Amino acid sequence: DVNLFLTLLNDLFPNIHCPEISYENLNRIIxxxxxxQQYILVSEQIEKIIQLYETMMTRHSTMLVGPTSGGKTVVLNTLAEAQTQMGMKTNLYTLxxxxxSVIELYGTLDPLTQKYYLYVGEWTDGVVSMLYRMINRPAIRNERRYIVFDGDVDALWIENMEFMDDNKLLTLANGERIRLQDYCSLLFEVGDLKYASPATVSRCGMIYVDPENLGPYPIWKRWLSMNLTDRSNEKDQLDLLYDRYTKNVLNFIYHGLTETGQRPRMKMIVPFQVNIIVQLTKLLDSLFLPLINHEKKDQLELNSDKIHAIFLQAFIWSFGACLKQEDRIILDTFIKYLSGLSTVSIDSKAKSGQLPNEKFLLFDYIFQPELDQWIKWNDLIPKYEHDRSKRFTELLVPTIDTIRLGMIKTKNISVHLKYTISISPLLENDNIDLEWLIKSMITIHQPVLFVGDxxxxxxATILSYIRNFDSQYTNLILNFSSRTKSIDVQRSxxxxxxxRSKDTYGPTAGTKLIIFLDDISMPKIDQYGTQQSIALLKLLIEKHGMYERTGELNWKFITDIDWIAAMSTPGNELL
Incomplete structure (x- = not known):
């Protein structure tokens, strides 16, 4: 669309050259x-940072619009840091x-003390009115203060923001008026403007951030740069493996493209390719990095075949974890074809540089670097011994899926849990992998989401795993329903x-808290397509904090919490 627009502009104004303004100092600092921060320089992303800077010079309300995984937060945070280094200290206040609720945002008058037709009564500030007062306090020279509204736009809360007008006035329900100072601005980080009125759009500067400009490769390159800077051999081998598999498999899953034609598109839980690559890097964090970060005496010798096998293990469980069982079979065949590795006979154990017998899926195996072998999940299922002292609800018969899930991790839904796994109804011996998946992700403190019918x-599998944690961990189990509100989740x-300190909170010192969110998709969806409790979790998991709901409404940093969530397949259909 940009190229089309520029072409039309050139037709309307032929032979007129509009020189671009050069911000040499800002460009250099960006x-x-x-x-x-070890990000990969992407020219389109740098251009968006410059566009945001230019827009905010003329607008006090600006919207960063675009689907998740486009880099909106990086654009905003980079500009704030750049302005700080240029002598304009920039503070962001995110909510x-x-x-x-609207009352919690803007404040309320106590109806019991309010007099008839008068703005007199006991006034309670909301989070927005509190932040509005705070950023309007006298500032030091060249300071900038921005309130960042990181959430969906709807016609309910944003239409109350009359201070987006040029008069910059916030009028509270008690009749008080607060004018926004010149060093203060409002920023909106939103996915789309589906429910924004023309009046709202006309009051804001607009910057659209397209995820296609970023793509998945910069995510991969950044992970390599952050973790394998001094391991050039392993870095090069992993990059070659990424080139061999990733583009082909992404086209195969999302577009149905093969080397010889096209097939129906697979049903995938995770709609964005960037999120799949993030899942791949997280599994490599758990499976690969510990092998090279051990002391030299404990390090395994990693040749190219072992690195290939470990990469395959992470690859199939990052790309295949979000597929239905029937699609996993098709993906397994395609990955084996791309690998070019030979298969062993049905009675032989495959080593690195080989693949298990073609009668079995790679999903049925785990590669163990210490043994240099692909081991069947079936061989890891412990013998079930009935414990009569346990209640019926505490009993769990181990299967392949329960073992695997205890060792992995999953997805990015609107709550932004970082790793997603699709679970089909269990068959016999289909339970062991759950433990493997959970362990892999909890070890690196990565939130996990399990999706299944x-x-x-x-x-049952997650509760069984949580009960077996050591004393270092405590747990909180939250069962969501259609009536669950954000205040219920926050109070729990x-x-x-x-x-722990002035503004930092956590579980009892020396312990960590694991929160299990069961049926996370159950809360009622409002008329604008948002679930209030999920919006709170999004803020809490991304920013590691939340605002108090009573009192002074201070920001509270939350630490030492790990997250596990489960939900049914959305609408009983994958995206």
Missing amino acids: KEILIK NPKAL TGSSKT IESQLEK
Whole structure:
């Protein structure tokens, strides 16, 4: 669309050249910040940062619009850091407006003390009115303060923001008026403008961030740069493996493209390719990095065949974990074809540089670097011994899926859990992999989401795993329903936390809290397609904190929490 627009502009104004304004100092600082944080320099992303800077020079309300995984947060944070290094100290105050009710956002008058037709009564501030007062306090020279509304736009809460007009006035329900100072601005980080009115759009500057400009490769390159800077051999081998598999498999899953033609598109839980690559890097964090970060005396000798086998193990469980069982079979065949490795006979054990017998799927095996072998999950299932002292609900018969799930991790839904797994209804001996998946992700403190139909043993397997944690961990189990609100979730979490410092909270010192969110998709969806409790979790998991709901409404940093969630397949259909 950009190229089409520029062509039309050239037709309307022929022979007129409009020179671009050069921000040499800003450009240099932006590149230095991105390189320091080990991001890959993408010209389109740098251009978006410049566009945001230019827009905010003329607008006090600006919207960053675009689907998740486009880099909106990186654009915003990089500009804030760049302005700080240029002598304009920039502070960001982030909230998710959909995590709170309108009253909690803007404040309320106590109806018991309010006099008839008068703005007199006991006034209680909301989070927005509190932040509005705070950023309007006298500032030091060249300071910038931005309120960032990181959440969906709807006609309910945003139409109350009359201070987006040029008069910059916030009028509260008690009649008080607060004017936005020149060093303050409002930023909106939203996925789309489906429910934004023309009046709202006309009051804001607009920057669209297209995920296609970023793509999955910069995510992969950044992971290599952050973790394998001094391991050039392993870095090069993994990059070659990425080139061999990733583009072909992404086209195969999302577009149905093969080397000889096209097939029907697979049903995938995760709609964005970037999220799949993030899952791949997280599994490599758990499976590969510990092998090279051990002390030299404990390090395994990693040749190219072992690296290939470990990469395959992570690859099939990052790409295949979000597919239905029938699609996993097709994907397995395609990955084996791309690998070019030979298969062993049905009675032989495959080593690195080989693949198990073609009668079995790679999903049925785990590669163990210490043994240099592909081991069947079936061989890892412990013998079931009945414990009569346990209640019926605490009993779990181990299967392939329960073992595997205890060792992995999963997805990015609107709550932004970082790893997603699709679970089909369990068959016999289909339970062991759950333990493997959970262990792999909890080890690196990565949130996990399990998606599957009713009867696929998600809850039973996860509860069984949680009960076996050592004393270092405590747990909180939250069962969601259609009536679950964000205040219910926040109060339940706060009941497990203690104050550790001025604004930092966590579980009892020396312990970590694992929160299991069961049926996370159950809360009622409002008329604008948002679930309030999910909006709170999005803020809490991404920003590691939340605002108090009473009192001074201070921001609370939350630490030492790991997350596991389970939900049914959305609408009983994959995306």
